[in-house]
Amino acid sequence: xxxIGQIFERTVRKFETREQLDSADRQAIYDxxxxxxxxxxxxxxxxxxxxxxxxxxxxxxxAFRQKVTVDGARQILSVHIPGDFVDLEGSLLRYxxxxxxxxxxxxxxxxxxxxxxxxxxxxxxxxxxxxxxxLIDGSIYREWIVNVGRRDARAAMxxxxxxxxxxxxxxGMGSSGGYELPMSQEQLGDALGITPVHVNRILRELDREGLxxxxxxxxxxxxxxxxxxxxxxxxxxxxxxQVIPRPLSxxxx
Amino acid sequence: xxxIGQIFERTVRKFETREQLDSADRQAIYDxxxxxxxxxxxxxxxxxxxxxxxxxxxxxxxAFRQKVTVDGARQILSVHIPGDFVDLEGSLLRYxxxxxxxxxxxxxxxxxxxxxxxxxxxxxxxxxxxxxxxLIDGSIYREWIVNVGRRDARAAMxxxxxxxxxxxxxxGMGSSGGYELPMSQEQLGDALGITPVHVNRILRELDREGLxxxxxxxxxxxxxxxxxxxxxxxxxxxxxxQVIPRPLSxxxx
DNA sequence: CGTTAGGTTGACTTGATTCAACAACAGTGG
DNA sequence: CCACTGTTGTTGAATCAAGTCAACCTAACG
Numbered sequence: 001x002x003x004i005g006q007i008f009e010r011t012v013r014k015f016e017t018r019e020q021l022d023s024a025d026r027q028a029i030y031d032x033x034x035x036x037x038x039x040x041x042x043x044x045x046x047x048x049x050x051x052x053x054x055x056x057x058x059x060x061x062x063a064f065r066q067k068v069t070v071d072g073a074r075q076i077l078s079v080h081i082p083g084d085f086v087d088l089e090g091s092l093l094r095y096x097x098x099x100x101x102x103x104x105x106x107x108x109x110x111x112x113x114x115x116x117x118x119x120x121x122x123x124x125x126x127x128x129x130x131x132x133x134x135l136i137d138g139s140i141y142r143e144w145i146v147n148v149g150r151r152d153a154r155a156a157m158x159x160x161x162x163x164x165x166x167x168x169x170x171x172g173m174g175s176s177g178g179y180e181l182p183m184s185q186e187q188l189g190d191a192l193g194i195t196p197v198h199v200n201r202i203l204r205e206l207d208r209e210g211l212x213x214x215x216x217x218x219x220x221x222x223x224x225x226x227x228x229x230x231x232x233x234x235x236x237x238x239x240x241x242q243v244i245p246r247p248l249s250x251x252x253x
Numbered sequence: 254x255x256x257i258g259q260i261f262e263r264t265v266r267k268f269e270t271r272e273q274l275d276s277a278d279r280q281a282i283y284d285x286x287x288x289x290x291x292x293x294x295x296x297x298x299x300x301x302x303x304x305x306x307x308x309x310x311x312x313x314x315x316a317f318r319q320k321v322t323v324d325g326a327r328q329i330l331s332v333h334i335p336g337d338f339v340d341l342e343g344s345l346l347r348y349x350x351x352x353x354x355x356x357x358x359x360x361x362x363x364x365x366x367x368x369x370x371x372x373x374x375x376x377x378x379x380x381x382x383x384x385x386x387x388l389i390d391g392s393i394y395r396e397w398i399v400n401v402g403r404r405d406a407r408a409a410m411x412x413x414x415x416x417x418x419x420x421x422x423x424x425g426m427g428s429s430g431g432y433e434l435p436m437s438q439e440q441l442g443d444a445l446g447i448t449p450v451h452v453n454r455i456l457r458e459l460d461r462e463g464l465x466x467x468x469x470x471x472x473x474x475x476x477x478x479x480x481x482x483x484x485x486x487x488x489x490x491x492x493x494x495q496v497i498p499r500p501l502s503x504x505x506x
Numbered sequence: 507c508g509t510t511a512g513g514t515t516g517a518c519t520t521g522a523t524t525c526a527a528c529a530a531c532a533g534t535g536g
Numbered sequence: 537c538c539a540c541t542g543t544t545g546t547t548g549a550a551t552c553a554a555g556t557c558a559a560c561c562t563a564a565c566g
Contacts, residue, residue: 049489067395070485073403077395089388097392097490124377131384135342138387139350141394142320142330148402149446150326152521184544193402198522200546232323236302237350406554437512448555453514 007034007059007109010083010171015129018242028123032116034109039102045086046100052090054110058082061106062182066190067098075148076191078140079103079164081171088130091116104182136239143237148193151232156192157202158231161212163238165221170240178213178220260287260312260362263336263424268382271495281376285369287362292355298339299353305343307363311335314359315435319443320351328401329444331393332356332417332436334424341383344369357435389492396490401446404485409445410455411484414465416491418474423493431466431473 008029015021015029036059039045045056045063063086065077077098080086086100091113120127143163147156164181168174185203186196194202206212211227213220221227261282268274268282289312292298298309298316316339318330330351333339339353344366373380396416400409417434421427438456439449447455459465464480466473474480 065395067399069399069403075399075403077398089392092385092388093392093492094495095489097492098395120381121377124374124380127377127380127384128373131380131387132345134384134387134391135345138391138394139342139346141391141398142318142351145330145394145398145401146320146322146328148398150322150328185546186544195523196545197524197547200544201522204546236348239346239350242347438514439512449513450515450556451554454554457514 007036008032008057010059011057011085014083014133015126018132019125019129021125021129025123025126028119029126032111032119034111037108037110039106039108041102041104041106043102044099045102045106045108046090046096046098048096048099050090050096051094052087052096053113055088055091055113055116056086056100057109057111058084058086059107059109061108062103063100063106064103064187064191065098065100074190075193076187078137078144079191081167081173083171085130085133088116088134103187132242136242139237139239153192153194153198153202154205155231156194157188157199157206158211158227159233160188160191160231161219161221162228162231162233162235165219165224166235166238166240170238176221176224178218181217181219183217260289261285261310263312264310264338267336267386268379271385272378272382274378274382278376278379281372282379285364285372287364290361290363292359292361294355294357294359296355297352298355298359298361299343299349299351301349301352303343303349304347305340305349306366308341308344308366308369309339309353310362310364311337311339312360312362315356316353316359317356317440317444318351318353327443328446329440331390331397332444334420334426336424338383338386341369341387356440385495389495392490392492406445406447406451406455407458408484409447410441410452410459411464411480412486413441413444413484414472414474415481415484415486415488418472418477419488419491419493423491429474429477431471434470434472436470 012021012026012029034057035054039061046052048067058080060082062079062081063084064079065086066074067077068074080100087096090096120130140163147159151159161181165174165176165179168179169176174180183191184196185199188203189196189199192199203212203214207214210222211230213222227233265274265279265282287310288307292314299305301320311333313335315332315334316337317332318339319327320330321327333353340349343349373383393416400412404412414434418427418429418432421432422429427433436444437449438452441456442449442452445452456465456467460467463475464483466475480486
């Protein structure tokens with residue numbers, strides 16, 4: 001689906017919405033050494049405690065972060081799409097504090113840690129773009145806390161569906177009308193902090209109410225505004241329009 | 254408590270555990286322009302939607318991040334201690350996606366956004382240290398998601414108490430034996446995603462079981478190991494020992 | 507010394523879990 | 537090509553953790 005020549009294409013495109021890169025910056029990214037691998041669905045990409053020597057870039061497919069409590073309950077923390085580095089932390093922190101798993105079969109590019117560290121050191125603007133990425137990830141985590149902490153299952157599910165819709169749409173992988181959501185009901189439960197049985201009931205309820213229409217794992221959203229409202233979804237936290245303000249000048253949006 | 258000359262002391266000390274700074278780096282931080290202010294408990298430091306022109310550094314006191322859902326429920330997202338910049342996002346993202354409030358009366362230093370941006374641009378290592386800070390914040394958010402999503406109220410409360418204990422201890426503001434936790438039971442509830450009534454019952458239960466001893470808002474931990482176990486607390490995610498690995502060489506811990 | 511915020515407690519309700527059974531479906535191997 | 541097996545989805549009944557409502561208590565404070 002994604003040819004070799006375009007491995008870093010999505011990443012560069014994303015970074016360019018975050019910081020004005022020059023051609024040397026772009027080239028430095030394109031020049032990153034990497035090794036392509038295929039990871040089957042559900043296989044681990046990073047394990048808690050790992051001290052990885054390579055960072056993983058998702059080229060194709062979806063992946064998710066998760067953590068397991070001492071008594072075995074799993075909590076999904078975020079979902080990632082092509083163009084995302086899923087363990088930059090591995091290059092910058094000592095060890096991984098959580099797991100990363102492939103949601104679907106993934107094509108990933110493994111980039112040596114040293115190359116990432118050198119890129120960061122030598123290309124300030126690229127580093128800046130990556131940093132902004134981690135800030136936005138942080139913002140998404142915060143909203144996720146609100147979702148599991150303060151919304152009931154129905155609202156939380158709608159919110160989650162809205163988030164996926166907007167993020168997939170923004171990256172050209174679906175429309176506001178509908179999209180493929182390749183998660184099992186158990187995984188949805190792990191994302192929302194509820195049981196799969198309850199996920200099932202909520203989904204059917206939303207279906208019955210006409211808030212969504214399902215066909216296998218394809219979700220159609222007949223009335224975006226209604227779904228948005230039930231989920232209390234406000235997309236600001238995704239910072240989809242994020243562009244770095246020009247330094248030292250009062251840039252206007 | 255903190256004299257003018259030491260405004261950036263804690264911040265520098267923190268950054269030095271994250272990256273090898275040279276004297277020019279340190280000086281650049283000390284030279285940051287700022288304005289000192291006092292913020293009363295519960296007053297807002299940043300409001301969602303703000304486009305702040307200054308970043309706020311906590312010099313003394315505690316602050317917390319929070320978000321309010323459409324139907325008025327508040328979720329506390331994190332608690333911050335002296336030395337933390339509580340709205341770096343304000344300098345790097347377009348607008349604030351959440352609120353920051355003073356937990357206790359705070360002394361804060363307001364640093365102009367442009368000065369922060371310039372510091373980041375000119376002092377790569379300082380920027381790096383700050384970035385690592387945002388990565389660690391991200392890690393704490395992830396654990397917080399697990400806490401509200403997958404732990405019952407009792408375990409979540411113990412986990413929260415453990416987190417505070419370790420963080421306060423690490424910054425010299427309390428010992429593992431006990432510490433001042435200046436949060437109302439309502440605020441604790443907002444942090445855990447439960448009602449203040451339930452917080453009360455859980456705290457009394459923990460008290461009765463001998464897991465904690467309370468005196469006003471001072472919490473004593475007679476048996477750390479027991480509390481740790483009930484909370485399923487593993488401090489790795491705090492990255493308290495974080496030191497940046499030497500670039501391009503196989504540094505050993 | 508009244509006012510207010512925070513803490514405590516009981517009775518009742520509810521959203522979500524648990525347990526258990528079964529249906530639909532995909533993949534596998536005989 | 538079909539039986540076997542495992543995963544995912546569906547449903548009902550019973551139970552439980554947490555929420556709601558409401559009252560009252562206490563300490564701090566102007």
